[in-house]
Amino acid sequence: xxxxxxxxxxxxxxxxxxxxxxxxxxxxxxxxxxxxxxxxxxxxxxxxxxxxxxxxxxxxxxxxxxxxxxxxxxxxxxxxxxxxxxxxxxxxxxxxx
Amino acid sequence: xxxxxxxxxxxxxxxxxxxxxxxxxxxxxxxxxxxxxxxxxxxxxxxxxxxxxxxxxxxxxxxxxxxxxxxxxxxxxxxxxxxxxxxxxxxxxxxxxxxxxxxxxxxxxxxxxxxxxxxxxxxxxxxxxxxxxxxxxxxxxxxxxxxxxxxxxxxxxxxxxxxxxxxxxxxxxxxxxxxxxxxxxxxxxxxxxxxxxxxxxxxxxxxxxxxxxxxxxxxxxxxxxxxxxxxxxxxxxxxxxxxxxxxxxxxxxxxxxxxxxxxxxxxxxxxxxxxxxxxxxxxxxxxxxxxxxxxxxxxxxxxxxxxxxxxxxxxxxxxxxxxxxxxxxxxxxxxxxxxxxxxxxxxxxxxxxxxxxxxxxxxxxxxxxxxxxxxxxxxxxxxxxxxxxxxxxxxxxxxxxxxxxxxxxxxxxxxxx
Numbered sequence: 001x002x003x004x005x006x007x008x009x010x011x012x013x014x015x016x017x018x019x020x021x022x023x024x025x026x027x028x029x030x031x032x033x034x035x036x037x038x039x040x041x042x043x044x045x046x047x048x049x050x051x052x053x054x055x056x057x058x059x060x061x062x063x064x065x066x067x068x069x070x071x072x073x074x075x076x077x078x079x080x081x082x083x084x085x086x087x088x089x090x091x092x093x094x095x096x097x
Numbered sequence: 098x099x100x101x102x103x104x105x106x107x108x109x110x111x112x113x114x115x116x117x118x119x120x121x122x123x124x125x126x127x128x129x130x131x132x133x134x135x136x137x138x139x140x141x142x143x144x145x146x147x148x149x150x151x152x153x154x155x156x157x158x159x160x161x162x163x164x165x166x167x168x169x170x171x172x173x174x175x176x177x178x179x180x181x182x183x184x185x186x187x188x189x190x191x192x193x194x195x196x197x198x199x200x201x202x203x204x205x206x207x208x209x210x211x212x213x214x215x216x217x218x219x220x221x222x223x224x225x226x227x228x229x230x231x232x233x234x235x236x237x238x239x240x241x242x243x244x245x246x247x248x249x250x251x252x253x254x255x256x257x258x259x260x261x262x263x264x265x266x267x268x269x270x271x272x273x274x275x276x277x278x279x280x281x282x283x284x285x286x287x288x289x290x291x292x293x294x295x296x297x298x299x300x301x302x303x304x305x306x307x308x309x310x311x312x313x314x315x316x317x318x319x320x321x322x323x324x325x326x327x328x329x330x331x332x333x334x335x336x337x338x339x340x341x342x343x344x345x346x347x348x349x350x351x352x353x354x355x356x357x358x359x360x361x362x363x364x365x366x367x368x369x370x371x372x373x374x375x376x377x378x379x380x381x382x383x384x385x386x387x388x389x390x391x392x393x394x395x396x397x398x399x400x401x402x403x404x405x406x407x408x409x410x411x412x413x414x415x416x417x418x419x420x421x422x423x424x425x426x427x428x429x430x431x432x433x434x435x436x437x438x439x440x441x442x443x444x445x446x447x448x449x450x451x452x453x454x455x456x457x458x459x460x461x462x463x464x465x466x467x468x469x470x471x472x473x474x475x476x477x478x479x480x481x482x483x484x485x486x487x488x489x490x491x492x493x494x495x496x497x498x499x500x501x502x503x504x505x506x507x508x509x510x511x512x513x514x
Contacts, residue, residue, distance in 0.1 A: 001407045016409045020399035022353065041499035045351035045442045049340035051402045074354070075402045 004058070005082045008066045017062040023047045024055040024069045051075055053093035057085075098294040101205050120286065121293035126300050126323050130158045132481050133318055133328035135305050135342065137161025139170040139281070140459060140466065141334035142288035142299075143474020144481065146204075149295035151475070152482035157297045158326065160318065162304035166285025169336050169466060172404075172436030174359050174393040176372050176383065177468040178215045178276035179240055182231045185492035185504045186445055187238045192489055193472025194240075194275065200471055206287030208279050209386065213371050215276030216250060218421075220265040220377040227508055228271040235273075243272045256368055256424050264420060265378050276372060278383055278391075284470055308345045314454040315346070332457045332481050337402060337437025339460035346453045351498045352439045352461055355396040356406035360414070360433040362425075364388030373421065380417030382425075389431060392418055396438060396464060405435040438463050443503040448477055448490035457481060458495065 002015035029035050029043055048054065054074045059067045071081040071089050080091045099105070099118045109117060132148060134141045137159045148154040161167075177197055179190035201208050219225040225244075232242040246269045251259040259267045293299055300323070307319040308331065317327035333342045337354045364387050374381035380394045394414035397406035411433055419426045441447060441461035446469070448459050459477045462469060476487040486494070497503055 001409060014409075015407055022400075037501070038499045041351075041501070042349070045498040046349045047340075047351065047353050048349065049353050049400060050344075051338065051341045051354075054400060056400065072399075074400045077401060077403050077405075 002077070002079065004070070004079065006060045006063060006066075007068050007082050007084050008060065008064045013060070013063060017060060019059050019061045021057040021059055021067070023049075024057040050093065053080065053091065055089055098205075098290070101207075120290045121299055123301070124298045126158055126160075126298055126303075126326050129317075129327040130298075131156040131329050133157070133326060133331045134159045134481075135318065135331065135333045136168075136335040137165045137289070137299060137301065138168045138334065138336065139166060139285050139288065139470040140336075140462070140473045140477070141332075142166070142285055142292055143470050144332060144334060144459070144477045145292040145297045145299075145474075146288045146295075147475045147478035148482060149292055149297050152478055154478075154482050155296035157292075158300055158328070159292070159297060160300045160303050160305055160320065160326070162302070164301055165289050165299065166282055169436040169438065170281055170285045170470075172357075172359065172434055173281060173467040174381070174383070174391045175278045175281045175467060176215065176276070176374075176381070177210070177279055178273050178372075179468070180215070180217070180231060180235050180242055180271060180273045180276070181506055182234050182508050183504050183506060184238060186506050187235065187240060189472060189476070189489050189493070190469060191238065191240050192475070193469045196471035196475060197279065198275075200284075200287070204287035204291050206283060206290060208283045208287055210277065210279040211386075212275050212277040213383075214253070214272060214274045215372040215374065216245075216253065216270040216272055218250070218270045218373065218375040218377070219268050220375065221268070224377055225268050228269065231508065232271050241273055241275050243274075245270045245272050253371060254369065254373055256422055257373060258421060258423050278372060278385070279467075281467065288470075288474070305342070308342070308453075308456065310346065310453055313452075315456040330455045330457065330481055330484065332459060332477060334459045334477070336460060336462065336466065337439050339439045339458060343451070343458070346451060346456055348452045350447065350458070350460065350495060351442055352447075353400050354402055354437050354439050355399070356401040356403065356435040357393070357396045357438045357464055358406045358411050358414070358433060358435045359391065359393040360411060360430050361385070361392070362390040362428045363431045365390070365428060368424075375417065375421060378417045378420050380414050380421065382418055382422065390418075390425065390428060396440065397435075402437055403435070404437055438466075440464070442498070444506040445504040446473070446493050447495045448473070448480070448486070448493040449495040450486065451495065455484070
């Protein structure tokens with residue numbers, strides 16, 4: 001059970017008020033019509049899914065209904081950082097490979 | 098291999114069951130194999146078994162980071178059915194169902210496959226239309242199925258609340274009589290024993306740390322315990338950790354790993370002799386031979402590798418079960434656990450070649466992989482033996498997410514299994 005800080009409400013709330021919306025920072029292709037099938041497919045379906053630090057989009061569905069980002073460890077479930085959409089995360093994974 | 102039989106049981110009783118052979122060896126790996134299978138769960142062990150038995154490839158290693166069948170094989174709710182809507186999925190799961198039906202004899206190991214039937218309840222008009230469509234599609238594919246009304250459902254499961262006082266009254270159900278449950282551990286152990294007897298090396302307690310790739314071709318794996326182990330072909334069957342292995346291969350998969358939780362109650366007297374599932378109320382239950390109710394529902398919404406989920410999710414599961422079975426309201430829960438399921442956007446698996454040559458993945462089974470264990474192993478073994486995908490596996494290429502040929506099974510797989 002997560003205790004999540006909503007950066008819009010500036011309050012900690014229970015996980016049940018929130019909904020996870022998957023990987024954050026996926027830019028929509030600027031010109032979808034110019035995409036190859038592979039590029040469009042990867043935008044639509046292929047995800048990072050790391051075991052460790054992950055940036056994900058959440059929505060405060062039963063609260064302010066606004067979106068924001070969480071940096072979270074998918075193995076320990078520890079929430080490392082909460083930041084608004086448009087901001088950059090300050091904690092990122094060390095890419096060994 | 099020591100043959101198991103009633104006579105053997107009697108014979109060994111005279112020596113107080115102290116002289117049974119070990120069921121499999123614990124070998125040190127060779128330097129090189131024809132095929133390495135990463136992941137010693139049900140699907141991986143079934144792959145090894147069929148490789149050795151059906152396709153004559155015996156120079157095979159199964160590399161498992163923990164113990165055999167200790168991941169999702171040990172964490173599911175053991176439901177077996179094949180009532181999927183689309184032809185591609187129906188053929189694959191029915192292939193598996195046919196193998197289930199002769200599995201205990203084939204393995205000489207009692208997997209306790211019990212065809213007690215499975216009800217998928219409908220609570221709305223749309224549910225009933227979908228059920229009718231799915232049952233008709235099943236029957237056209239030669240899969241057994243019937244559409245039942247609420248009265249007929251009540252006759253099969255008297256303890257189910259089929260009254261119109263329910264919050265979501267039961268309007269009917271689809272009924273697959275050949276569906277059922279099996280003993281999950283026995284499936285892994287039976288396949289392991291059969292594979293080991295035919296010369297497959299089962300390497301436990303050995304984590305694959307990297308894939309060795311030369312010129313875009315996989316040539317082996319690197320392990321902490323035994324260093325490099327080489328192979329002509331590598332098949333990854335690692336469920337929740339598939340994305341981690343794909344990353345070692347330098348590509349992404351269209352998967353997200355989620356926790357999926359399940360629970361069992363204290364053992365009670367026989368009360369539920371079939372499997373009841375509801376997508377609408379969102380829960381499902383069956384009763385094991387031991388007497389405990391085996392209960393599950395949906396995944397936790399966030400990505401997670403921790404083999405545990407949130408309390409609120411199991412609370413919703415229990416709410417759904419009590420909604421369907423008010424008589425269970427005072428049954429106490431005994432244990433609760435989580436597994437990591439690799440969910441695919443179209444709720445269908447990936448059995449596929451990959452961008453790396455000679456590297457194959459069998460993953461994405463999401464919440465419903467147990468039922469497919471023998472079939473998945475069989476088609477994956479055929480693919481690994483020939484280096485070319487089995488006809489039943491072809492529609493499940495990972496590249497379907499590039500060309501758009503998805504097999505959208507959210508209807509038949511809406512609630513976890």
